[in-house]
Amino acid sequence: MPDANPSTAGHRENDRSGATAVAIRNLSKSFDDVEVLRDVNLEVKKGDVVTILGSSGSGKSTLLRCINWLEQPERGSIHIAGERIGMTDEGRAMSVKALARVRAKTGMVFQGFNLWPHLNVLHNVTEAPIHVLGKSKHEAETHARALLEKVGMSHKMDAYPNTLSGGQKQRVAIARALAMQPEVMLFDEPTSALDPELVGEVLAVIKDLSAEGYTMVIVTHEMAFSRAVSDQVVFLEKGLIIEKADPETFFTNPSTERVRKFLERND
Amino acid sequence: MNASAWQMLLEGAWTTVWISGISIALGVVAGLIIALIRIAKIPVVDQILVLYTSLARATPLVTLTLFIFLSAPTFGINLDRNVAGILALTLNTTAFNAEIWRSAFRNFSRDQREAAMAAGMTPWITFRRIMLPQMVITSLPGLINEMSFLIKGSPAIAVIGIVDLTRVTNRISAVTYEPLPPILVACVLYMAVIGCLVWLQRIAERQANRLAV
Numbered sequence: 001m002p003d004a005n006p007s008t009a010g011h012r013e014n015d016r017s018g019a020t021a022v023a024i025r026n027l028s029k030s031f032d033d034v035e036v037l038r039d040v041n042l043e044v045k046k047g048d049v050v051t052i053l054g055s056s057g058s059g060k061s062t063l064l065r066c067i068n069w070l071e072q073p074e075r076g077s078i079h080i081a082g083e084r085i086g087m088t089d090e091g092r093a094m095s096v097k098a099l100a101r102v103r104a105k106t107g108m109v110f111q112g113f114n115l116w117p118h119l120n121v122l123h124n125v126t127e128a129p130i131h132v133l134g135k136s137k138h139e140a141e142t143h144a145r146a147l148l149e150k151v152g153m154s155h156k157m158d159a160y161p162n163t164l165s166g167g168q169k170q171r172v173a174i175a176r177a178l179a180m181q182p183e184v185m186l187f188d189e190p191t192s193a194l195d196p197e198l199v200g201e202v203l204a205v206i207k208d209l210s211a212e213g214y215t216m217v218i219v220t221h222e223m224a225f226s227r228a229v230s231d232q233v234v235f236l237e238k239g240l241i242i243e244k245a246d247p248e249t250f251f252t253n254p255s256t257e258r259v260r261k262f263l264e265r266n267d
Numbered sequence: 268m269n270a271s272a273w274q275m276l277l278e279g280a281w282t283t284v285w286i287s288g289i290s291i292a293l294g295v296v297a298g299l300i301i302a303l304i305r306i307a308k309i310p311v312v313d314q315i316l317v318l319y320t321s322l323a324r325a326t327p328l329v330t331l332t333l334f335i336f337l338s339a340p341t342f343g344i345n346l347d348r349n350v351a352g353i354l355a356l357t358l359n360t361t362a363f364n365a366e367i368w369r370s371a372f373r374n375f376s377r378d379q380r381e382a383a384m385a386a387g388m389t390p391w392i393t394f395r396r397i398m399l400p401q402m403v404i405t406s407l408p409g410l411i412n413e414m415s416f417l418i419k420g421s422p423a424i425a426v427i428g429i430v431d432l433t434r435v436t437n438r439i440s441a442v443t444y445e446p447l448p449p450i451l452v453a454c455v456l457y458m459a460v461i462g463c464l465v466w467l468q469r470i471a472e473r474q475a476n477r478l479a480v
Contacts, residue, residue: 068385097389104387114382117478118401128386131396160477173382180386 019046020082021184021215022067027076029062029239036062037073038239044184044217044232049210051218051226054236055262060219063236064188067217068106069099080105081183104132107177111189113169115161115176121148122157125176133180140179147175151205167198171205178209185209187218223266227251235259268448272439276449279435280456286349286429287418290356294417295410297357298364305365306372316365323362328423331355336427352424360417367409371402401478407471415464418457432456 022044029037036059044050052060065071067078069086078085085102086094094102115124125144129135135143148154151171161169170190177185187206191199203225210216210229220226226233226247233250235243235258243250243259254260305316323331332355339346346354375398383393425434436453440446 070381070385100384100387100389103385106385108382108385110378110382110385112378114376114378116379116382116397118397118404127396128383128388131392132387162477176382176386186385 020044021046021048021080022217023077023079024063024067025077025079027063027066027073027078029059029066029071029073036239037066040076040236040239040241042234042241042244044215046183046215047213048231049214049216049218049229050232050234051220051230052234052236053220053223053226053262058236059239060236061188064186064217064219067184067186068103068108070108100132104128104180105183106186107180107182107184108186109170109173109177109188109190111192113161113166113173113193115169115173117161120158120160121153121164121172124161124172125179128176129179144175144179147178148172150178150208151175152201165198166194167201170194170202174202174205174209178214183215185214185216187216187220189219189221191220191222221266223251223263235262268439268443268445268452272443272449275435275439276432276452276456279430279432279453280460282430283418283421283432284460286352286424286431287356287414287421290353290360291414291417293353293357294360294364294413297361299368301361301365302368302372305369320362320365323358326359328355328359328420329426331359332423332426348427348429351427352429355424356417356421359420360413363413363416364410367406367413368402371406372398374405375402404471404474404478408468408475411464411468411471415461418460418464 020043022042024040024042027037027040028035040063042050042063052063054060062071066073067080067085069078072086077087080102083102083105086099088094088098116127119127122141122144125147126135126137126140129140129143130137145154145157148157151174153168153171153175156164156168156172161172164172174190190206191202194202199222203222206216206218207225207229216229218226218229227250228247230247233243233245233247234241235250235254235256237258243254243256245254250259251263254263301316301320305313326334332352335355335358336346336348336351339351379397380393383397388396422431422433425431430438432453436446436449439449443449
């Protein structure tokens with residue numbers, strides 16, 4: 001279990017074990033009349049890796065997208081490092097500026113990479129730190145170079161996204177999200193749009209991050225990967241969390257028949 | 268054609284270029300502003316802009332120019348004919364540019380916007396840093412197309428007495444009784460100006476290709 005060792009997790013000096021990075025309480029969400037999330041509760045501790053599994057349509061991507069308010073739940077609350085996102089404490093919608101400020105505490109990696117094609121690799125990574133965090137160009141670039149080194153993309157600093165492979169794009173997207181020094185990294189099926197031979201390089205980067213103590217919530221279909229990196233595995237079915245366990249228990253001795261069937265099919 | 272005829276032609280060309288140039292610059296910026304206001308869907312304001320857009324697009328340039336120039340005194344405004352000409356061209360081209368900008372905004376990648384939001388960018392920063400630079404590149408072919416339409420429509424301003432490149436050929440042939448040489452030169456000069464725009468357009472399209480991920 002990767003503990004948040006301060007010597008390896010230099011990005012988070014004030015890390016206290018046991019502190020909560022993400023707290024999701026009684027979350028419910030519908031699209032039209034379909035309930036996609038039903039009373040979901042989930043707590044992610046600082047330094048923990050939580051993977052969310054489930055068949056397609058189970059609501060796992062929606063749950064992830066609620067965490068940074070790309071989707072708005074109807075009921076319930078989400079706190080990022082103790083601060084509520086989307087709504088004020090009085091229950092009113094947050095101002096656009098306040099919402100952006102809380103969102104900046106999360107970093108997101110999308111299935112489709114979503115890089116900005118008019119900016120080269122380096123500037124994709126420095127854009128938000130400069131214009132959201134107010135970092136100087138020099139400071140942002142120094143940090144970006146280190147992050148691109150970490151994800152193995154420092155040789156493509158000046159390249160534009162359309163010249164990169166899918167795996168390379170996703171590694172740049174990971175560096176871009178890390179550049180915000182987020183409290184939590186959110187991964188929305190980060191390898192689902194990749195050719196099979198490119199999946200490994202992206203998973204390897206995410207594994208490295210987990211070893212360094214980053215807090216991560218990952219929606220994925222990669223079972224072996226989930227088992228290797230998770231501190232907690234969550235299984236979602238029709239918007240309900242039906243199983244929540246450590247990876248060992250989840251993959252060898254799940255408590256529900258549904259999960260057992262799911263694992264058999266995905267073996 | 269003698270030297271003074273050549274000089275008149277060049278002066279006419281210059282009039283066409285500067286009046287069109289100012290109208291183009293104003294029209295591109297005003298078009299963007301109108302597009303953004305329309306995207307914000309402010310009640311009443313939106314309806315007024317829809318009305319403006321359809322009126323400006325439906326009115327011939329000559330008619331619009333005459334209307335502006337002749338109606339100004341009724342409102343107690345003594346309008347300089349060059350100002351009236353610029354106003355007419357700008358009002359016309361702005362309406363078309365607004366539609367070009369609006370479609371660039373509406374078609375902008377939702378994925379890229381989500382990435383910007385997820386990174387903590389406010390809508391304004393997202394617009395300025397992520398959307399606008401790409402909207403400029405994707406709109407440029409359409410905008411340049413509209414610019415060349417404006418230049419080719421600019422002889423309409425001669426109706427209120429501005430001596431542009433087309434009007435000046437008339438004046439020259441009234442003296443020389445040889446209408447063909449000045450009109451030929453005028454054609455070549457128009458082609459040179461439009462040629463510059465076409466060249467710009469080609470560069471713009473090459474830039475746009477890079478954005479196709």
